[in-house]
Amino acid sequence: xxxxxxxxxxxxxxxxxxxxxxxxxxxxxxxxxxxxxxxxxxxxxxxxxxxxxxxxxxxxxxxxxxxxxxxxxxxxxxxxxxxxxxxxxxxxxxxxxxxxxxxxxxxxxxxxxxxxxxxxxxxxxxxxxxxxxxxxxxxxxxxxxxxxxxxxxxxxxxxxxxxxxxxxxxxxxxxxxxxxxxxxxxxxxxxxxxxxxxxxxxxxxxxxxxxxxxxxxxxxxxxxxxxxxxxxxxxxxxxxxxxxxxxxxxxxxxxxxxxxxxxxxxxxxxxxxxxxxxxxxxxxxxxxxxxxxxxxxxxxxxxxxxxxxxxxxxxxxxxxxxxxxxxxxxxxxxxxxxxxxxxxxxxxxxxxxxxxxxxxx
Numbered sequence: 001x002x003x004x005x006x007x008x009x010x011x012x013x014x015x016x017x018x019x020x021x022x023x024x025x026x027x028x029x030x031x032x033x034x035x036x037x038x039x040x041x042x043x044x045x046x047x048x049x050x051x052x053x054x055x056x057x058x059x060x061x062x063x064x065x066x067x068x069x070x071x072x073x074x075x076x077x078x079x080x081x082x083x084x085x086x087x088x089x090x091x092x093x094x095x096x097x098x099x100x101x102x103x104x105x106x107x108x109x110x111x112x113x114x115x116x117x118x119x120x121x122x123x124x125x126x127x128x129x130x131x132x133x134x135x136x137x138x139x140x141x142x143x144x145x146x147x148x149x150x151x152x153x154x155x156x157x158x159x160x161x162x163x164x165x166x167x168x169x170x171x172x173x174x175x176x177x178x179x180x181x182x183x184x185x186x187x188x189x190x191x192x193x194x195x196x197x198x199x200x201x202x203x204x205x206x207x208x209x210x211x212x213x214x215x216x217x218x219x220x221x222x223x224x225x226x227x228x229x230x231x232x233x234x235x236x237x238x239x240x241x242x243x244x245x246x247x248x249x250x251x252x253x254x255x256x257x258x259x260x261x262x263x264x265x266x267x268x269x270x271x272x273x274x275x276x277x278x279x280x281x282x283x284x285x286x287x288x289x290x291x292x293x294x295x296x297x298x299x300x301x302x303x304x305x306x307x308x309x310x311x312x313x314x315x316x317x318x319x320x321x322x323x324x325x326x327x328x329x330x331x332x333x334x335x336x337x338x339x340x341x342x343x344x345x346x347x348x349x350x351x352x353x354x355x356x357x358x359x360x361x
Contacts, residue, residue: 011037012129013054017047017073018062018091023114027060030118031125044068048076051083058129063092063103071106078107087132089124091116139213141187142194150212153222154289157281165225167232168277168296169197171217172304176269180257185246189272190217192242193235197221200234220296225282228313232276236309243272275303278313 014036018024021042028038039054041047045068047059059077063070070090077083090103090111103111109128112121137149145153157164171193178186197219201209209223209231221231244252251257256268277299279292286292295314303312 011035012057013037013039014125015047015050015056015059016040017044017059019043019065020062023062027121030122034122044073047073055083056086058087058089058125060089060091063090063099071102074103074106074108087128089128139215141190142213144194144211144213146212147214150214150220151289153210153212154292157222158286158289163225164281165223165228166279166292166296167221167223167228168300169219169221169235170275170300172273172275173269174217174272176257176259177272179259188246189243192246193217193219193239196235196238196242199238200231203234204230225280228278232311236274239274240309247271273309275300276311277301277303278311280314283314283317
């Protein structure tokens with residue numbers, strides 16, 4: 001079975017399933033008039049056959065159909081892993097609450113009672129698609145916006161021309177936590193960092209800073225350059241306190257984990273810290289969100305080469321120097337033109353690798 005998803009930029013594809021050809025025709029015409037692509041089926045089995053080859057963005061399913069009614073079709077769609085998250089709106093001539101409840105219990109996202117107003121139909125389709133898109137963009141673990149929303153936020157900053165900074169945050173030695181405690185405890189560390197990052201972004205006030213979750217232990221903050229020091233300092237100290245409480249008491253007290261490799265050799269691995277890479281629009285001219293993320297990722301890699309919590313700001317500049325003023329120097333307006341402020345003393349770890357520490361039986 002080969003299912004072809006919609007390509008980026010294409011019109012959203014709506015599947016209309018109804019045994020009444022007149023209803024199908026009216027719905028299809030109105031959907032196309034509002035910019036949607038449409039494929040139609042006149043029965044449940046026909047709809048399932050179509051889904052073998054194309055995956056729509058939403059399905060409009062009639063409740064009362066012969067052979068396979070809308071409830072059974074909805075149940076089958078929800079049981080199919082390839083389309084289990086497909087948004088479904090049930091079309092029904094039954095206005096009883098019990099019938100609506102049955103549709104929702106079968107897995108429908110919404111319902112529309114026939115006869116329906118076409119403007120309401122379009123509004124409900126758009127609302128359901130919007131909710132589904134927002135749900136896909138949110139991390140199920142942290143509730144924060146995901147990659148698509150992060151890139152859109154950076155793109156918006158590019159369009160406005162306002163100064164901005166992109167901070168790429170990563171937990172050092174996170175794998176050792178999963179290796180020793182399991183992924184359940186690892187998720188607790190990720191959730192703790194999400195809470196610390198949220199408190200840090202809220203603490204800076206206006207203009208509002210944006211926080212997103214790339215996935216795993218990676219987070220992104222988009223903020224004004226003047227907010228970078230406060231956000232990163234707050235996040236580092238807050239997460240250090242939170243993460244210390246998540247270790248087993250013996251590991252927290254001695255300041256390292258004991259990790260057993262495949263040969264049974266025990267190594268000391270230091271407790272987690274944060275590496276943060278920062279890209280600044282005040283230093284460079286970016287033309288695409290991907291360019292900004294690439295620089296922030298490069299700086300994050302540079303931060304990881306240093307011991308302990310570390311913030312690496314990109315100081316390279318492709319902007320021409322400002323012309324000299326014969327009347328005297330102008331005051332500096334761009335925070336990135338100054339040397340990055342030094343963070344106060346934080347936890348500084350020793351070696352992080354077995355080669356440096358040596359085995360401990």
